[in-house]
Amino acid sequence: MLKSTMRWKENSGPSAHTALGFGVSPLVEQLLIQRGITSAEEAKRFLRPSLEDLHRPEHLRDIDVAAERIHAAIAQEEKILVFGDYDADGVSSTVVLLEALRELGADCDYYIPNRFTEGYGPNEEAFRAAKNNGYGLIITVDTGIAANHEAEVAKQIGIDVIITDHHEVQESVPAAIAVVHPKCSPDYPFHELAGVGVAFKLAEYLLGYFPKQLLDLVVIGTIADLVPLVDENRVLAAEGLKAITSSQRPGIRALKDSCGLDGIVTEEDIGFKIGPRINAVGRLQDADLAVELLLAATYEEAAEMAEEIQSLNTERQNIVAKIAKEAEAMVREQPAEDSSHVIIVAKEGWNEGVLGIVASKLVRTFDRPAIVLAVHPEKGTAKGSARSIDAFDLFHHCMQVRDHFVAFGGHAQAAGMTLELEQVDKLRKALNKAASDALTPEDFKQSLSIDLEVKVQDVSIDLIKDMSQLAPFGMQNPKPLVKLSAPMREVKLIGANKNHLKFVFAEENIQLDGVCFGKGDLYPFLAPADELEAVGELSINEWNGRQKAQILIEDVAVRSWQLFDHRGSKQLQRTVQLKQEEETAVIRFRTETDINWLSEQVRVLDYETEGLANAAGNITAVVLADLPHRLEDLTFALRHLQPDLVYACYDVKENAYLQGFPDREQFKIFYAILLKQKMIAYQQLEDHLKKSRGWSAQRTKFISDVFFELEFVKLDKDQISINPSPSKRDLADSQVYQGLKEAIEVEKILYYSGYNDLKQWLEQALERREVIEEEAVNGL
Template sequence: MVKSKTRWKMEEVNQELALRLQQQLHISLLLAQLLVGRGIETVDAAEKFLGGSVQDFYDPFLLDGMEAAVNRIRQAIDNDESILIYGDYDADGVTSTSIMIHTMRMAGATFQYYIPNRFTEGYGLNEGALVKAAENGFSVVITVDTGISAIKEAELAKEMGLDLIITDHHEPPETIPDAYAVVNPKKPDCPYPFKMLAGAGVAFKFAHALLGELPHHLLEIAAIGTIADLVALVDENRLIAKLGLKALEHSVNPGVKALKKVCGIEGKVSAYHIGFGMGPRINATGRLETADRAVKMFITSDYEDAERYACELDELNKERQELVEAIAAEAEELVLAMSEEERDVLVVAKEGWNEGVIGIVASRLVERFYRPTIVLSINTEQAKAKGSARSIAGFNMYEALTTCADILPHYGGHPMAAGMTLAEANVSELRRRLNELARAWLTADDYIPITKVDAICTLPEANLETIEQLEKMAPFGLGNPSPKILIEGVEIADLRIIGKDENHIKCQFRQDGVTLDGIGFKMADIAAELSPRDEANVVGELAVNEWNNQRKAQFVLKDVTVLGLQVFDWRGTRSKTEKLAALDGEAPTRIVSFRSQGQLQLEQQAQKWRTLQLEPNPEIRQLVLYDLPRSYKELEDALNVHPELERLYCLFGEEPNTLPSLPLREQFKEVYKTVYLHKSLSRKDIPLLAQAKKLTPSAVRFILEVFHDLGFLKKDEQSYQLSQTNEKRDLTESVVYQQQKEALELETELLYSSYQSLRAFLKRFTLQDAGTKEKIYHGF
């Protein structure tokens, strides 16, 4: 048995609606089920979701404050006033700033841009920057991706005669800043029909409004910001992402082309390329230094400059990766050193950790330990700790931090992620309180990750045509994740470990005569848990594997469960000790030895196995047959006392002192004639008799023992003697003969059979009832 690593939660779908969509749109039932599962229940909604064009964009002037903002910028352009674009240092802020710069250029504005330093100024609009703007003669400041919480800063701008225009997408506070104009779809009473635009999306809408037409050439930058900011890829976000990704394939923007090159992106561009290629490189500059060079890359018209900036981003990203790896390793050591009482919520802190990457480290720890996590960087000079939090389903991080507000002078966020600052002296208290809270809020099941399963399909349904239909649901991301598909009752075959670091697996899934290639990234550890021909339920993603201009269906494995007893064929292994050492040490295990108990005990003592047992135990999950049983009864006794058995390992090989076959009746007669002629046979003469009769000494001893068992011979320590009896008896009446016959039959069944036969035999044996036992025992 292999248990799934996550909890599978099946999405319930209205099958009647799915069938209707299938028939009306002429699509596969699987695609129809997925659409309904995502709330797309009508033909019009489905066609818009699967298609989408520029005509589907909403009027930008539906955004409250847009008209006032555009009119003020046009006035500034007409009067040649200086405009300051105030941005942010993450990928969304960088792309928002770049969109606004391109827009101002096209509109003929006089402007400059400014992005605050993460480490010296922190997040958001700050008073110092506004004071400098006023001193340098700017009359209008327009923010992108920030400003919605800048209440004091808006008051200051007003006092200094600065007209502040805020464009943002974050959650607004109860009081909206008193600015010249505030453009935010989440602003109360804003009539805009879509509330979840990224900062880059809001900047794109502003460009549309100011320029009077849709800025097609800015779609690619808007898509990068939208996807990198992890906003829900639905409605207008989906439209920006879909059209922007298409534009990225044929971009003429020098910065975009250079960034694609350092990311190794050619041909079709997907959301994955942005999420794991472009986005991290853009973010790296703001995490380690300033985000200025990322903006310069997007706005330059010189390809050589763009390439230089892109290469610098690439190098910074490598530096960022090394930094994350180092801090994550230190953080993991701190977690492993914690007591059990401190591991319900992980709070780790250390002096000198880079504040720009601790959010990534927190995500890493959640992925590794699946616990709500806070990573804090300590500044000993200020006696403060600044941190980032990531959570799991069921633990509302923002609500949890709110219960600790008395020791958190600054905190904010949402249920799954947050940030905070606190006194260094209160770190231990924060850890204690949050762990206490988790014990009240969470159950043991909450610490097992959840995999949301979108639909079930059979292997024959998972064909190339169906998968190509599913591709129409892309781009995938938050709010529109790549569908997780469950396929039940498949056979896992041709399993092998691949990859430079040997950390991936490749296999084939088989069902009803159909095969499907499978791959599991970073799942090499599960290979040892799977035995050939296991029947499994698998969860993963259907994809197209393109190689040498050929397209094949492929299943990207995410999780697997195998029900019932697994049989592992380790027969004839050279090193039994190595195999035993490779067993899962967490599962209760028993080793059964029928012939080599002493040797096994020596090996167990040498290896110091604490979890392996030699005696029966009803809680045993893994059973190792160390050597061959000599009878069906021995095998039955070994197997049937473990009702919870999940895995059976066959470690036996050719054991010593086993006859290769039963002697023939003629050979029995020849040996008996010799003893009859001489009336006795000395034990020391057995090798000579064996040589004369062309038998092995063990075969002669066996024949003599059978005759003794039948009463034809007597024996003592020195010899066998003829017994005076006239009774006729058949060889099969001898218990010794029958035991050897049974041992040889069992040896043939267990040792020389194919894996498939061995597996079937042992499974049948463990599940046998009174009716099948006679067949297995061949009547004995």
């Protein structure tokens, strides 16, 4: 039995009478209903995202005030500064608003703070510098909702501030001349726009028309910032993907070439290729390079910058790997109580720009909220990023202990913060207590929401294409997850480091490939022919122009008992891997059997002692170290213990099965020779039978032992002779005779059988619950 590492939540399908009436397949209809879409009109809007479904920007509070001030600044040739952020959302927001302002003839420029010297968001020094440089108006994009102090500073120095943002609103809203923010706009129907979405709304309002030419920028921030891809965001993402696919913007073209993108751009291309490269710039240096790339006038200029960004992204990946390794080691070395619910690690010298990525890796590794901080001893502060699990609202709980922070901001699942060094331990205790009070053990397991169950024969290219109608996928509209239950035909390790699994499932002469990344450590715990339950995404694998359906697996489980076949292995210490979480026992039917190869601490149950009877109910895994004398002995042991895992680790000593069992004719031959000779030296008899009949020494000895036990012959030193007055007895009365028959049967079934035959026999042994009193008494 192999337990799943995540919680599986199976969505209930639509009721039998439910029908959308939109001409979609039953499968798509089911998926739509699971996403809360219950009418044909809703289905149409979802499956056919249209620009007509976007909300009017004038419903955003203060957007009219903001536009009036901006148009006034343009008319008066007043310098305007767009104040952005250093991530992909902030960079794309900056470029969107800059292009709109320049189209209107504004005298404008941009400023993005340095992550390392200034930190996140507006700061007083930057505002004062803007004033000194002649700027009369600052417009923030993707930032500013927490800039209360900076807004006051702006008032004092005589510079107007317009804030456009989408992050969570804190206790109070900054005193800017306008705050354009969906969550501050009761009349605006959708509150989950990305920062670039808000900037785009302002651009549309300013320009007086819908600027489709900016959609190739809007899609970058919308997808990269992981906002819910529903409602307006779905429209912007869908239309934006079309726009970026055909974009002639030099910066976009160069960036796509750098990513190796040719053809239709998908949400995954944005999320895993384009977005990370833009983010890499601000993580390692000023984000200006990313802005200039998107503003580039020629492809040649853009290509040079894209190459530099590619180098930065590679450097970023190396830095992340190094810090993640150090952080993981720190977590494992911490006292258990320090990271029992929330992980906080801090170290001097860590690059602040990548700590959010490191925090995400820790969350995936330990299933805990994680805060990763870079320590600055000269300032007496620690600064970093946090990521959370679904069940723990990071923003809410951190706001409950806001006094521990110098600065804080973010979302339910991600945040950034600065705090004094002496507050780190206090924050650790406070958040661990909050999580302890709010969460259950199940909350710490990642969850998978299963949309439907499929069989191998259900999976096809057409099915996958049908499901793709729900794209683009993202937050609140994830790729459909399916559960597949099927026997494995094959499982093997793949990848340069052998840390991935490749499966072949087979059912009704149909095969399906499955790939499970990063779970190579499960390989020793998967047995041939296991009925595997796998949860993952269906996809199309293209190779040499051929398309093939496959499942990309996220989690697996085996619900039934498992057999691990190590019969005859000479390398048991290397090949047998026991699960530490299982209560394991080794059963010996012969006390002389060597079990020194077992390095784990396991219980030893000798069948001929009373230990087996006392082990019932506690043992979940059984190692069979040797063969039983009788099949009944093993049957009783298995149904008494009912293990979930059985390791067959025995070898044969005598090879009784291969030697075979003498037939009655051979017994007659042996006896006839003795009748004729009356008495003969045993060695002479053995040599004669070997030469004349080809018998082995073991065959001669077995027959003589049977006859001796039945008192048909006498043995006197090295001489064997006929008993002149034997009792009339059947060969089957001999224990030696019966013992060999038992040994042959044991070896035949338990050793020389194929895997499936052995598992079938053990299955029957495990399922028989009745306890025969005669067997229970024997040796127990």
